[in-house]
Amino acid sequence: MPSIVKPRVAHPSLARNEIGLTIRDYEGSMSTLCAGCGHDSITAAITRAFWELSTPPHMIAKMSGIGCSSKTPTYFVGGAHGFNSAHGRMPAIATGANAANRELTYIGISGDGDSLSIGLGHLCHAIRRNLNMLYVIENNGVYGLTKGQFSASSDPGSKSKKGDTNRLQPIDPAVLALSLGASFVARAFSGDKQQLVPILKAGLAHQGFAIVDVISPCVTFNDHEGSTKSYLYTRQHLHAGFVPPAKEILTEISPSGSTKITMHDGSALSFSKVPTEYDPTDRLSAMAYLKAHEGEIVTGILYQEEASADIHERNKTPATALAKLPFEKLCPGSAELDRLMETFR
Amino acid sequence: MRSRVNDFAIKLANVNGTGSASANSLIMQAIFRMGVPVSGKNLFPSNIQGLPTWYEIRVNRDGYTARALDYDLMVAMNGQTYQRDITELRSGGYLIYDSTFPLDPALRRDDIEYIGIPLAQLCNENFREPRERILMKNIATAGALIELLNIDGAVVEQLLEEKYAKKKNLRESNHKALSLGADYVKANYAYPLPFHLQSMDANNDKILIDGNTATALGCVFGGATVAAWYPITPATSVMDNFTAFCEKLRKDKATGENNYLILQAEDELAAIGMVIGASWNGARAFTSTAGPGISLMNELLGLAYYAEIPAVVVDVQRVGPSTGMPTRTQQGDILECAYASHGDTKHILLFPANPAECFEFAPACFDLAERFQTPVFLLSDLDIGMNDWVTPKLTWDDNYRPDRGKVLNLDQIESLKAFHRYLPENGSAVAARTLPGVHPNGAFFTRGSGHNKFGGYTEIPDEYQEVMDRLLRKHKEAAGYVPAPIIEKRHGARVGIVTLGGCDAAVREALDILDQMGRPMDYMRVRAFPFPAEVESFFADHDYCYVVEQNRDGQLCSLLTLETNVPKDKIKPVLVYGGFPLSAKNVLDAIAVNVEELDAIYS
Numbered sequence: 001m002p003s004i005v006k007p008r009v010a011h012p013s014l015a016r017n018e019i020g021l022t023i024r025d026y027e028g029s030m031s032t033l034c035a036g037c038g039h040d041s042i043t044a045a046i047t048r049a050f051w052e053l054s055t056p057p058h059m060i061a062k063m064s065g066i067g068c069s070s071k072t073p074t075y076f077v078g079g080a081h082g083f084n085s086a087h088g089r090m091p092a093i094a095t096g097a098n099a100a101n102r103e104l105t106y107i108g109i110s111g112d113g114d115s116l117s118i119g120l121g122h123l124c125h126a127i128r129r130n131l132n133m134l135y136v137i138e139n140n141g142v143y144g145l146t147k148g149q150f151s152a153s154s155d156p157g158s159k160s161k162k163g164d165t166n167r168l169q170p171i172d173p174a175v176l177a178l179s180l181g182a183s184f185v186a187r188a189f190s191g192d193k194q195q196l197v198p199i200l201k202a203g204l205a206h207q208g209f210a211i212v213d214v215i216s217p218c219v220t221f222n223d224h225e226g227s228t229k230s231y232l233y234t235r236q237h238l239h240a241g242f243v244p245p246a247k248e249i250l251t252e253i254s255p256s257g258s259t260k261i262t263m264h265d266g267s268a269l270s271f272s273k274v275p276t277e278y279d280p281t282d283r284l285s286a287m288a289y290l291k292a293h294e295g296e297i298v299t300g301i302l303y304q305e306e307a308s309a310d311i312h313e314r315n316k317t318p319a320t321a322l323a324k325l326p327f328e329k330l331c332p333g334s335a336e337l338d339r340l341m342e343t344f345r
Numbered sequence: 346m347r348s349r350v351n352d353f354a355i356k357l358a359n360v361n362g363t364g365s366a367s368a369n370s371l372i373m374q375a376i377f378r379m380g381v382p383v384s385g386k387n388l389f390p391s392n393i394q395g396l397p398t399w400y401e402i403r404v405n406r407d408g409y410t411a412r413a414l415d416y417d418l419m420v421a422m423n424g425q426t427y428q429r430d431i432t433e434l435r436s437g438g439y440l441i442y443d444s445t446f447p448l449d450p451a452l453r454r455d456d457i458e459y460i461g462i463p464l465a466q467l468c469n470e471n472f473r474e475p476r477e478r479i480l481m482k483n484i485a486t487a488g489a490l491i492e493l494l495n496i497d498g499a500v501v502e503q504l505l506e507e508k509y510a511k512k513k514n515l516r517e518s519n520h521k522a523l524s525l526g527a528d529y530v531k532a533n534y535a536y537p538l539p540f541h542l543q544s545m546d547a548n549n550d551k552i553l554i555d556g557n558t559a560t561a562l563g564c565v566f567g568g569a570t571v572a573a574w575y576p577i578t579p580a581t582s583v584m585d586n587f588t589a590f591c592e593k594l595r596k597d598k599a600t601g602e603n604n605y606l607i608l609q610a611e612d613e614l615a616a617i618g619m620v621i622g623a624s625w626n627g628a629r630a631f632t633s634t635a636g637p638g639i640s641l642m643n644e645l646l647g648l649a650y651y652a653e654i655p656a657v658v659v660d661v662q663r664v665g666p667s668t669g670m671p672t673r674t675q676q677g678d679i680l681e682c683a684y685a686s687h688g689d690t691k692h693i694l695l696f697p698a699n700p701a702e703c704f705e706f707a708p709a710c711f712d713l714a715e716r717f718q719t720p721v722f723l724l725s726d727l728d729i730g731m732n733d734w735v736t737p738k739l740t741w742d743d744n745y746r747p748d749r750g751k752v753l754n755l756d757q758i759e760s761l762k763a764f765h766r767y768l769p770e771n772g773s774a775v776a777a778r779t780l781p782g783v784h785p786n787g788a789f790f791t792r793g794s795g796h797n798k799f800g801g802y803t804e805i806p807d808e809y810q811e812v813m814d815r816l817l818r819k820h821k822e823a824a825g826y827v828p829a830p831i832i833e834k835r836h837g838a839r840v841g842i843v844t845l846g847g848c849d850a851a852v853r854e855a856l857d858i859l860d861q862m863g864r865p866m867d868y869m870r871v872r873a874f875p876f877p878a879e880v881e882s883f884f885a886d887h888d889y890c891y892v893v894e895q896n897r898d899g900q901l902c903s904l905l906t907l908e909t910n911v912p913k914d915k916i917k918p919v920l921v922y923g924g925f926p927l928s929a930k931n932v933l934d935a936i937a938v939n940v941e942e943l944d945a946i947y948s
Contacts, residue, residue, distance in 0.1 A: 079785030096622025344552035
């Protein structure tokens with residue numbers, strides 16, 4: 001299925017950012033995801049975040065792996081190069097890209113299958129290297145493109161579309177990142193744009209590896225007990241492959257305490273915002289807080305430190321992209337080779 | 346009888362982890378500096394301490410440096426392998442052993458000479474530390490060899506001087522140990538032996554270098570800025586050397602900044618991913634690995650092939666399948682690399698034969714990778730990569746400029762109406778690419794999923810095939826740009842010998858012997874895939890050709906059968922794949938099987 005190009009016409013009164021671009025300039029092609037997919041809300045939030053930051057589109061590099069989430073870089077900032085790579089390998093490809101050109105702003109879009117199963121090792125090592133990028137996990141607890149298998153972030157007791165119950169412990173990307181020494185860890189909900197946009201902006205501004213775990217419901221395959229039936233039931237009465245329309249899940253989470261949100265499938269997610277007295281510079285208390293609030297989805301910037309060096313600072317690479325260095329600076333030349341040859345006698 | 350001066354082979358049998366390597370390289374380097382053609386082959390185990398290890402030195406005034414298979418002198422320092430080691434001596438050869446301990450009389454041979462030296466006893470009497478007593482036994486052995494083989498003592502002194510310039514104590518203990526061995530020989534045996542050394546001047550413009558060092562140097566000179574790797578034998582020293590050269594040659598003198606970045610990856614999947622990411626951004630990037638690493642890289646090699654991203658992969662081949670024999674040599678990755686990844690893929694392979702070609706081909710790999718926007722493999726092997734070779738001094742042409750392929754700059758992008766990533770101009774096989782960070786109009790979405798010539802996602806058969814067909818044209822076109830085969834003709838030859846890579850020296854030696862036997866054969870060394878046209882015509886010009894390679898399945902033979910019109914019955918495989926470097930004797934033995942057929946042709 002070809003990607004669908006959006007018309008480029010913008011209303012003349014649309015606001016312009018510091019570099020004179022409207023939000024339309026940060027859009028990409030039309031989404032081909034299911035109507036109501038949480039990922040589209042994240043795409044909209046990313047679009048806004050880049051626009052608000054006035055990042056020149058061509059200075060953005062959009063990296064992704066494989067899966068529904070990994071398709072989304074086509075849907076934002078059409079003026080940026082994108083790289084839809086291979087399943088789970090995005091952190092490695094982003095590492096090489098960043099090594100060659102540190103001048104770009106890197107955003108990686110991944111999913112729970114991409115990041116927490118097939119690419120878990122690469123994610124861990126991107127965290128260890130403190131790669132300077134924003135890494136977004138669009139976390140829906142399910143394999144969407146292959147139609148509904150459990151992912152590593154599926155909660156125990158949740159039921160697949162086929163009716164199997166997941167018995168395995170989930171991998172929580174935020175806890176994982178905290179334990180590995182990540183320098184920026186956040187969690188958000190795709191339906192809370194008010195919170196998501198500032199978190200994304202903070203992550204983009206962060207010097208180092210910023211990971212944002214965004215809970216992003218899959219309207220088609222997120223089959224929890226009690227609600228699965230309604231979707232299966234609907235599908236059995238329609239043409240195969242028909243996806244029922246659904247509205248995006250939207251909610252405001254009150255600053256105080258947790259809020260329950262009703263998902264498309266009828267199940268309830270419990271969200272809480274981190275209280276204002278929470279100290280996001282203390283790794284251990286961040287982990288303790290998450291532990292103490294297990295069962296709820298704690299959102300916000302959970303942890304941030306600016307001190308740790310990224311791969312270039314550790315390596316003392318020049319500020320200019322390595323890829324731009326002229327050959328004359330790279331090749332030692334024949335006189336140097338002649339000198340070297342004397343050491344091989 | 347032919348003089349045995351500067352024409353003999355010795356083998357040193359040791360236990361690894363006892364310091365034998367430094368004694369071995371001392372001898373090898375001394376012979377090299379005496380100006381005598383020499384080669385050293387390290388046959389070592391996949392182990393740090395306690396297993397058998399051998400070092401073979403072949404001295405040959407005519408410059409034949411392939412492995413010898415019978416030895417004039419055996420230094421038998423390993424009880425574990427003594428039973429086999431003693432059988433490898435030619436009749437009339439000499440065996441050096443540690444006479445502190447008795448030899449097994451049951452294994453005694455009457456047709457060889459024994460040179461007993463009480464090495465353990467001498468070292469125990471003269472050195473105090475247990476570790477030193479073990480290490481110095483090897484140096485004492487080297488001292489004995491200096492006298493027995495007439496190695497120039499002044500050259501050895503000079504080497505110790507250079508090696509231990511800052512370690513006076515070590516220099517003195519080495520000196521003492523050398524004297525222990527030398528003095529014992531002088532007091533107890535006739536020296537030098539009938540085969541021994543005399544200085545020559547064959548090495549004036551030569552160096553002693555291993556292929557991995559040369560490859561690393563080639564990558565520095567070729568302009569590589571990003572390297573990603575995962576440790577693996579026998580490729581590790583490529584990156585060790587690249588790191589060392591970069592620290593020396595790539596540090597900006599004014600700012601102290603490093604004009605390179607080396608990433609030790611979490612695995613080979615990541616290593617090739619990093620190379621692809623860096624190349625996508627326009628850097629010259631490479632990885633070094635061995636067969637098991639290539640297996641892991643298969644997935645992303647297909648991505649680089651299909652999305653048309655340059656990547657340079659150095660494969661220092663070792664013995665497979667699976668873990669195989671990590672410290673032994675083979676040419677077993679030819680097919681794996683030629684068709685790496687799922688679906689229809691074909692890659693560009695270069696086959697260096699020695700360290701000089703490793704250095705020459707490394708920049709060529711980057712040129713080919715960028716010109717054809719595709720992965721390129723440098724297929725070295727353990728023998729080339731890890732053994733020291735006497736090689737002509739490496740030279741560099743300061744007029745060399747990298748071939749960056751078709752990359753649109755800012756002006757070119759701005760002048761375009763629209764940019765389409767996979768739509769070449771004028772029916773060319775390669776389309777221009779753009780780099781991130783230049784201009785929004787150059788932006789496109791790189792993908793390993795089905796795409797049409799415009800770079801858009803597609804599942805439409807015609808659109809998919811159009812791109813795939815162009816990729817095939819691109820690969821064919823590369824045949825005109827890769828290193829041509831080396832072809833050497835002899836008068837009266839009707840049969841050819843075809844080979845590749847590190848088999849070169851052994852095959853050339855075999856060819857000379859065959860010529861002396863009245864069976865001249867022509868020589869072709871294939872240096873790259875896709876095969877240039879000369880490869881097929883060489884077969885056409887001969888009744889048939891032996892194809893000498895180091896793997897079980899005749900992988901070069903298979904590739905020739907698949908990718909050329911050479912009839913199968915013109916290909917006679919000569920396959921030697923036990924893991925040790927090739928010897929001329931291996932080639933001659935295989936050809937002798939067909940001696941009747943040869944007689945018919947040459948009668």
